[in-house]
Each structure stands twice: as C-alpha cells, then as structure tokens.
Amino acid sequence: MRGIWGLALSVSALAIACPASAQTLREAMIEAYNENPQLTGERANLRAIDENVAIARSEGLPNIGVQGNYTEFVVQRQDAFLVPDRAVTANLNSSLPIFAGGRIKNSVRAAKTRVAAGRANLRNIEADVFTQVVAAFNDVLRDEAIVQLNQQNVRALETNFRASSDRFEVGDVTRTDVAQSEARLALARGELRRAEAQLITSRETYLQVVGSPPGVLTPPPPLPNLPTEPQVAVATALNNNPALEAAERAREAAGLDVRSARAERLPTLGLVGQGNYFNYLGSIDTSLIGTPIPQSGQAAQAGLSFTVPLYQGGRPAAQIRQAQAREGVAIEQVTATERQVIARVRSAYATWQSSLRLIEAAEAAVAANTLSLEGVRAENSVGNRTIIEILNAEQELLDAQVRLVTARRDAYVAGFALLAAMGRAEAQDLGLDGGPLYDPVANYETIDKAWNDWDSRPAARPVATRTVDAPAQTPAVAPPTDPQLQRPVDTDPANPSGDVKTPR
Incomplete structure (x- = not known):
C-alpha cells in the first residue's frame, strides 16, 4: 500500500499544477501525526500502561x-537496674516470595x-x-468550491439584474x-454568506485537527486498495481492525485476572531475613552489679x-466472582x-458506493443543466422563455454543481473511513515519511526489566x-480551477458578446 500511495501522490502532483506553497494531504497527515494532542496524549497513556508490567513484576522481587x-x-x-537511659536501634528486614499460587505470574x-x-x-486512535484529517481536508476543499460557485452565481445574477433593469427601461420586460x-440576487447573496460561514468553520476544524491553518490545498490522491465487495472488506476488518484487537486483548487480560484472584486462597511461601543493631550510648550503669554489660551489639535471622x-471472611470468593463478572463484560x-466494526465497514462501503453513483449523476446533471441554461437563454432572446425560467435554470445548475x-x-471521506x-x-x-514513526515498543523495552527505585x-x-x-480563519478563496464547475457570467441574451452593460 505504501508504494501505491506514494505513486498516487506523484501522479496527482504531476497532473495538477499547484503553487509552491500548496499543502498536500500527506503533509497534513504528517503534521497531525507528530502534533495532534489526541494522538500524543494516547502515546503518553500507553507509556503509563507499560509501567503496569514493572509494577506487577515488583511483587515477585525482593523487598x-x-x-x-x-x-x-x-x-x-x-x-x-539494667535499662539504659537512651538507645539507638536499627532493623533490616527483607523478604522474597517463592510461591504465591500463581498470583504474581498471572x-x-x-x-x-x-x-x-x-x-x-x-x-x-x-x-x-487520520480519518479526521481526511474529512477536514476534504471539507475545506468542498466548502471552498461551494463558496466559489456561490460567488459565481452572485456575479451572474448581478449581471442578469442589470440586464433586466436595462431591458425594463426600453420596455422589453416588465417590472x-x-x-x-x-x-x-438577494437570496444568492444570503447563500454566499452562509457558504462563507461554513468555510470558516471547516477551516477552523482543520486548524484544530492538523495544528496549522489550511493554505492552498491540493486535490487528494486516489485511495489505494479499496475492496470490490463488502464481504471482502468485512473479512479484512475482522483480521486487522485495531479496536477489535484491543477488545480481544482486554478479554484475555480479564481471564488472567480470574486466575490471579483464585491464587488468594492458596498457600504462600517466601524467604525472610532480619538484621538488628542496638547501641545504648554508654547509658547503662554496671557499677551496681560489677559486671560489664555490652553497650552495643547486632543480631541476624x-x-x-x-x-x-x-x-478470610469470604473475601477471596467475592474477588473471584468479581473478576469473573468483569471477564463476562x-x-x-x-x-x-x-x-x-462490521456495521462501520458496511456503512462506509455503502456510502462510498452511493457517493460514486452520485458523482456520476451529478456530473450528468451539471452537463445537462449547463446545456439547459444555454437553451433557455437562447429561447428567451426570441421571446419563448421568461426571466424567471432563466433564473430557475441558473439555480438548478448551481444546485447540481454543489x-x-x-x-x-x-466519496473520498467514506473511502478512507472504509x-x-x-x-x-x-x-x-500510508507510508508517511515525515521523520521516524513513533515506536511504542521502544518505551516498553526500557522499563520491562526495570528494578531501580530511583529511576525516573x-x-x-x-x-x-x-x-x-493562529489567526482567525477567513472565507477568502481563489478562483475555481475545475472547468466543469465554471460557466459564463453574462446572462443577457441580447448581449452575446459578454459586455456588461451599465444601467442608466
């Protein structure tokens, strides 16, 4: 998949001429991979989980x-007579479990x-x-295109309004x-404001997920290795989905907790040692008995x-039942x-497939509405169509383009979600190459055999x-680059040259 993804990005870069400062989806993913707080926080959480191994193993080490x-x-x-006036004592205690019924091992x-x-x-996580990045990236692209379409529609309706005003003055149309x-035109301006607000929201979401404002975004590359059937997708997910793997591992750990709880009823055996030291600091008076008394000494066992x-009052049995219930959970x-996982895979597959069909239908609708608009304009010029029919054709074309x-x-977001x-x-x-990838095993290996109490x-x-x-995002957009989403601005059938008339 890494090679296919890289090839897709290379082809996309060659096929689309973009400014030097344009940001690709790969770059957005690398930035989020390194700096997204949800991801960096989960890495810290995993390091905390790693420490549970050292904590559990410490129960079997000397104390x-x-x-x-x-x-x-x-x-x-x-x-x-032989009690000292003062004393210093020190005790050294040690223990080492030899057998604990399997509690420590489990x-x-x-x-x-x-x-x-x-x-x-x-x-x-x-x-x-990455799914959030893909969605935010494509949301910005979508909303930029919608703003561009609405700007284009406003310009077209402004020209149409001026042309209608000119024709009214010469008696060609009515009030x-x-x-x-x-x-x-007023409604179109309102829709433009709404589209601009949505674009700001999408850009702010992008900033939240990726960590930097979106610049000029390039179209994303084709998605690799998408399945041909939902059954294939489900089978792959059941073998590879990380959430399902995490749940299975949690189930295994719960079963081991039951074994550990059973050990509370078994005998335990351990080595114990003790050393003692005392010093009376010369405070025992031996003159009364005439016999020297040791003022200090030591002992060991x-x-x-x-x-x-x-x-134990039923405590072990309750702990076992509790562990069994948690294993059931x-x-x-x-x-x-x-x-x-199955529902998510099938839903994403269905959404992806339906979006592909919608793309085909929308492309056909854009082409048909473009032709229809041209026809309505031409028929209006000979009196067979009214202004409202031109306006309706304009709106239908805009709706199809949106x-x-x-x-x-x-389609892209559903494909990536799949x-x-x-x-x-x-x-x-995905073969991200923005530096070394985070290795969760490296931290585990440093603490797996840790025994030093003073390590930190x-x-x-x-x-x-x-x-x-980061600055507040704005709805500023560049002119559209997709020819299929462009159309002439002039809507005056009496002015085929495209020159904009100035109302008197």
Whole structure:
C-alpha cells in the first residue's frame, strides 16, 4: 500500500499544477501525526500502561527496608537496674516470595496483555485522527468550491439584474421580471454568506485537527486498495481492525485476572531475613552489679515464611466472582466491538458506493443543466422563455454543481473511513515519511526489566502545538480551477458578446 500511495501522490502532483506553497494531504497527515494532542496524549497513556508490567513484576522481587529508632527513657522503674537511659536501634528486614499460587505470574501476564491492548488502542486512535484529517481536508476543499460557485452565481445574477433593469427601461420586460431578478440576487447573496460561514468553520476544524491553518490545498490522491465487495472488506476488518484487537486483548487480560484472584486462597511461601543493631550510648550503669554489660551489639535471622489461609471472611470468593463478572463484560465487549466494526465497514462501503453513483449523476446533471441554461437563454432572446425560467435554470445548475462537489467529498471521506475500519489507515500503511514513526515498543523495552527505585523520567512537557496564536480563519478563496464547475457570467441574451452593460 505504501508504494501505491506514494505513486498516487506523484501522479496527482504531476497532473495538477499547484503553487509552491500548496499543502498536500500527506503533509497534513504528517503534521497531525507528530502534533495532534489526541494522538500524543494516547502515546503518553500507553507509556503509563507499560509501567503496569514493572509494577506487577515488583511483587515477585525482593523487598528490603531499614527501620531506625532513637529512644530516651525519661522515667525509669525503680527496679529497672539494667535499662539504659537512651538507645539507638536499627532493623533490616527483607523478604522474597517463592510461591504465591500463581498470583504474581498471572498479574504480570495480564499487565503484558493490557500493554498489547493499549498498542491496539493507539493504532485505533491513529486511524481515527487520520480519518479526521481526511474529512477536514476534504471539507475545506468542498466548502471552498461551494463558496466559489456561490460567488459565481452572485456575479451572474448581478449581471442578469442589470440586464433586466436595462431591458425594463426600453420596455422589453416588465417590472415583475426586474423584481424576480432582484429577489433571486438577494437570496444568492444570503447563500454566499452562509457558504462563507461554513468555510470558516471547516477551516477552523482543520486548524484544530492538523495544528496549522489550511493554505492552498491540493486535490487528494486516489485511495489505494479499496475492496470490490463488502464481504471482502468485512473479512479484512475482522483480521486487522485495531479496536477489535484491543477488545480481544482486554478479554484475555480479564481471564488472567480470574486466575490471579483464585491464587488468594492458596498457600504462600517466601524467604525472610532480619538484621538488628542496638547501641545504648554508654547509658547503662554496671557499677551496681560489677559486671560489664555490652553497650552495643547486632543480631541476624533468616528463614522461611509459610502462610496457609484458612478463612478470610469470604473475601477471596467475592474477588473471584468479581473478576469473573468483569471477564463476562470483556467477552461481551468483544462481540459489541465486532458488531460495531462490521456495521462501520458496511456503512462506509455503502456510502462510498452511493457517493460514486452520485458523482456520476451529478456530473450528468451539471452537463445537462449547463446545456439547459444555454437553451433557455437562447429561447428567451426570441421571446419563448421568461426571466424567471432563466433564473430557475441558473439555480438548478448551481444546485447540481454543489451536489457534485459534495458527492466528491463524501466519496473520498467514506473511502478512507472504509480503509480505517479495515485496519489499513495507519502511519505504516500510508507510508508517511515525515521523520521516524513513533515506536511504542521502544518505551516498553526500557522499563520491562526495570528494578531501580530511583529511576525516573524528565518532567512531562507539551508535545502538541497550540493554536492560540493562529489567526482567525477567513472565507477568502481563489478562483475555481475545475472547468466543469465554471460557466459564463453574462446572462443577457441580447448581449452575446459578454459586455456588461451599465444601467442608466
């Protein structure tokens, strides 16, 4: 897919002449991949999940601690001849579990399984972010085209209104014709304002998702490897969809939690050791008994600690039942996710296919309405058509052109959503080359065998870019470049040369 995607971008770049500052869909995806806060936040969340492995494994490692005390015996008993006035004591305690009924082993396995689920969730977020980028990119292209069409329509209706006013002055049309032209022009100006507001919204959404304002956007490249049948798409999704993989991993981890809970009823065995030190700081008076008493000393013990739980008030059984219930939730979540993936794939496939048919229909409608408009103008010039029929033909052509650009947007977004649902819309699949890709395994390998209590990372810092300094977006657009969406502005059948008349 990487090669096909790159070839598609190269062909698109050669086929479409764009300014040097134009931004491609690939560039927008790279920027979002590196700086989208939803994605960078999920990476940080996965690093937190990685730490659960080290936390679970620490239960099976030695536990060593030192406790110290300094004591002043302020009031002594009258018969306490050998009690010191002060003392310093220190105790060294250590323990190492040897057998815990499988609780530690299953806890580590469950933590590792949840790491795999977290990686799948990261892939799913990545695909969702890319889908948002594709939608935002195509929304801007669509709304720019719609603004251009409405601007063109306003210019056409302004010319038509001026022509109608001129013809009214010479008695060629009635006041009603002029009023109809004026009313349609007012409505067109209102639609232009609405289209401009929608364009601003789409550009602000693009800024939110990508992290920088959209410049001149190039048409996106063709989508690669789209399926020919919905069954093929569903089969691919069931094998590759990251959300489904995450749910399956969560189910496995829940099963390991049940095993870990069962271990709470089993015996435990461990090594224990203890060392003691005392120092009375010369505060014992030995003159009363005439025998030297040691003022300091040490001792050490080592052995096995064996625990057999007999009754714990029903707590282990409750924990097992709770873990089993949560496993049931995880099992049902797999089914729910599977249903969601299947529905998403089939819906995206249907939307994609219907949008392709709509593109064909809209292209035919644009061609037919263009011909119809020309015919109505010509017939109006000989008195067979009225001004309102010209205005209606203008509106029908505009509607067909808007449907065409909307269908093109819908087809592309649905096609990419289909790839995402199939598990084929991640950075590796798309071959993004804006620097090294994020490797979730690298962080895991650094902490997998970590045992140092004093190990830490640098303080967390922002990764995603802020957009507070970005300027507010405007509805400014360049002239349209698609010939199929262009038409002559002049609508005066009495002025075939196209010269705009100035009203007297």
